[in-house]
Amino acid sequence: xxxxxxxxxxxxxxxxxxxxxxxxxxxxxxxxxxxxxxxxxxxxxxxxxxxxxxxxxxxxxxxxxxxxxxxxxxxxxxxxxxxxxxxxxxxxxxxxxxxxxxxxxxxxxxxxxxxxxxx
Amino acid sequence: xxxxxxxxxxxxxxxxxxxxxxxxxxxxxxxxxxxxxxxxxxxxxxxxxxxxxxxxxxxxxxxxxxxxxxxxxxxxxxxxxxxxxxxxxxxxxxxxxxxxxxxxxxxxxxxxxxxxxxxxxxxxxxxxxxxxxxxxxxxxxxxxxxxxxxxxxxxxxxxxxxxxxxxxxxxxxxxxxxxxxxxxxxxxxxxxxxxxxxxxxxxxxxxxxxxxxxxxxxxxxxxxxxxxxxxxxxxxxx
Amino acid sequence: xxxxxxxxxxxxxxxxxxxxxxxxxxxxxxxxxxxxxxxxxxxxxxxxxxxxxxxxxxxxxxxxxxxxxxxxxxxxxxxxxxxx
Numbered sequence: 001x002x003x004x005x006x007x008x009x010x011x012x013x014x015x016x017x018x019x020x021x022x023x024x025x026x027x028x029x030x031x032x033x034x035x036x037x038x039x040x041x042x043x044x045x046x047x048x049x050x051x052x053x054x055x056x057x058x059x060x061x062x063x064x065x066x067x068x069x070x071x072x073x074x075x076x077x078x079x080x081x082x083x084x085x086x087x088x089x090x091x092x093x094x095x096x097x098x099x100x101x102x103x104x105x106x107x108x109x110x111x112x113x114x115x116x117x118x119x
Numbered sequence: 120x121x122x123x124x125x126x127x128x129x130x131x132x133x134x135x136x137x138x139x140x141x142x143x144x145x146x147x148x149x150x151x152x153x154x155x156x157x158x159x160x161x162x163x164x165x166x167x168x169x170x171x172x173x174x175x176x177x178x179x180x181x182x183x184x185x186x187x188x189x190x191x192x193x194x195x196x197x198x199x200x201x202x203x204x205x206x207x208x209x210x211x212x213x214x215x216x217x218x219x220x221x222x223x224x225x226x227x228x229x230x231x232x233x234x235x236x237x238x239x240x241x242x243x244x245x246x247x248x249x250x251x252x253x254x255x256x257x258x259x260x261x262x263x264x265x266x267x268x269x270x271x272x273x274x275x276x277x278x279x280x281x282x283x284x285x286x287x288x289x290x291x292x293x294x295x296x297x298x299x300x301x302x303x304x305x306x307x308x309x310x311x312x313x314x315x316x317x318x319x320x321x322x323x324x325x326x327x328x329x330x331x332x333x334x335x336x337x338x339x340x341x342x343x344x345x346x347x348x349x350x351x352x353x354x355x356x357x
Numbered sequence: 358x359x360x361x362x363x364x365x366x367x368x369x370x371x372x373x374x375x376x377x378x379x380x381x382x383x384x385x386x387x388x389x390x391x392x393x394x395x396x397x398x399x400x401x402x403x404x405x406x407x408x409x410x411x412x413x414x415x416x417x418x419x420x421x422x423x424x425x426x427x428x429x430x431x432x433x434x435x436x437x438x439x440x441x
Contacts, residue, residue, distance in 0.1 A: 007140050008359070009403070012366035014136045016392070018129050019373045025125035029435045031382055031428065035389050038420060039373055042396050045412070049405050052163065059404045060179040061255060062171060062321075072179070073404045074163030075170075079183040083195045085411050086259055086341070089420055090202035093348050096427040097206040100352075103431040180407045247410075255406035263414035270422045345419060352426040 009050035016043030030099045030109045034092060041088035045081045052077035175318030176252040176327035184257065185330045189312035192333075193297065196340060200294060203344045210351050224278030233275030240268035248338030252327040258334040262341025269346030273353045283350065286343045293340035300329060300336075362402055369395035380435045386424040393417040 016039060023036030052074035060075040103109055106117060166183055176182040184192055224230075248261025272281060304313035312329075319326030369392055376388035393416030400409035 008363055008366060009399070010140065012369065012399075014133070015370050016373055018133055018136075019370070019377060021132070022125060022129055023377045025128070026122050027377075027435075029382070029432070031424070031431065032377075032385065032435060035376060035385055035424070038389055039376065039392065042392055042412075042416065045408075046396050046399060049400055049403050049408055052405075053403045057404055059255070059406055060167060061406070062177040062179070072167045075166055075179045075183050076163055076188075078180050078405045078408050079188055079191075081405075081408050082180070082184060082257075082259055082411055083191055085408070085415055086195055087198050089345075089415050089423070090199050092420060093352070093423050094202045094205050094209075096423060097209045097352070100427060100430050101209050109432050178407070256410060257407060260407070260410040260414060263411065263419060267414065267418050270419070349419075349422060349426070352423060352430075354426075354430065 009053075010047065013043045013047035013050065016040075016046065019043075028111045030102065030111060031096070033111070034095050034099065037095070038088065038092055041084070041091075045084055045088075048077045048081050048084070171321075174314060174327055174330065175321070176330050177322060178252050178255065178257070181252045181257050181330055181334070182327070185333050186312070186314055186328070189301070189333075192337070193301070193312075196294060196297060196337065199341065199344055200290075203290075203348050206348055207351050225275055229275050230278065233271055237268050237272055240271065241265055244268065244338065244342060248334050249331065250324070251334040251338075252330045253322060253324070258337030259341055261334075261338040262345065265338065265342030266345035266349065269342075270349050273349055281346070281350070283347070286347050286350075290340055290343040290347065293336045293343070296336045297333060297340070300333060304329070358402075362399065365395050365398055365402075369399070382428050382433060382435060383425070386421060386428065389424070390417050390421040393420065 020036045020039030020041075020043060023039065024033050027033055027036065054071055054073045056070060057073040058070040060072040060078070099109060102114065106114055108114065166187060167179055170176065170179045170182045174182040174186050225233075244261045244264035244267075246261075247256040247264055248258050251257035251261070269281065301312040304315050305311045307313065307315045314328035314330075316328045316332070318328055325331070372388045372391040372395065376385045376392065379385045379388065393412060397409050397413040397417065400406075400412055
């Protein structure tokens, strides 16, 4: 039980990154590859936020209902992950627009066929 | 062949990552002072203890995003702008859609319902980014809620589309306003994005210096930008 | 509480594996939205409400909308594996 509570967040985020990496490496449909990139982004964000967590900590917000006696968790990884989420969605949007143009030009989204049709 | 090779690479990566499981466990950073040198500064604790006096904001993450790490936010706004511009440039140079593919306009009930709900969604998004320094939320979350309202319009009201010229104008002016506020800080105090407005009292709406002002502009920019991205992808005519 | 977080992580990993396995791209995108939703709940348990709001609205809402628009303009089904 203590092994679970110590490391389960790390194991979960690493497994998500590895699943996304498998999708990027093996699948041949371009939209599936972009789904894999999105999975890698989500896994890394989950890992960053779990690094900043303190045991029995509280959220880094001052409010009128003070959680006295509890230390606040680290706010810097949360600020970095806010930036990373927005950048992840802009990368996915730009990659999908390139996929749409590729489909209009070649008629297929299979990466094995596109690398054979040179020019 | 490719599958076997990639599975071997992933197995090596998994074994390498599993070596992290012998290090500090999740939540053990509280004991960091004993593990590392006492001279090193823990920035998380420094921001938590001093953010309220230095900036006046109740949301420490908001003060970190805007004041302590303001240049990172400026870079992120620039990345979002580049992605939206590149997407618009890519999707508007191809052949135009034939008129036979035009979808029929939506029925009256769906159209009226979407038009009724859309200002309420904008109000919720504006509430989230105006109160960014007091409650959880801020510019990016409020901008995403505003963009969800635009998604509703693109899906439900197919006979009428939002005005793209005004969306582009709001997006560009918000970005310019962010940089102008930073330059005003440079002119007044000597450093870019200096917090030059008064701090105000705790829990008040007009407090925490430039944080609510910048969050308003970030919320408008992100909302109109993501709405423009959705419009370009859905194929609406400019 | 740790049992509940372990259950959420297990649902998230099952959704990620099904996003990798499904042939119909629409189903894979819905599985990806489920991953984002579970990650948003995990962010709340890790005492990060700002990040939870951002991930729920951007990851589960807008990314799914962007994917569905792109799938509508391109293919719907993944091609069969002919061996690599």
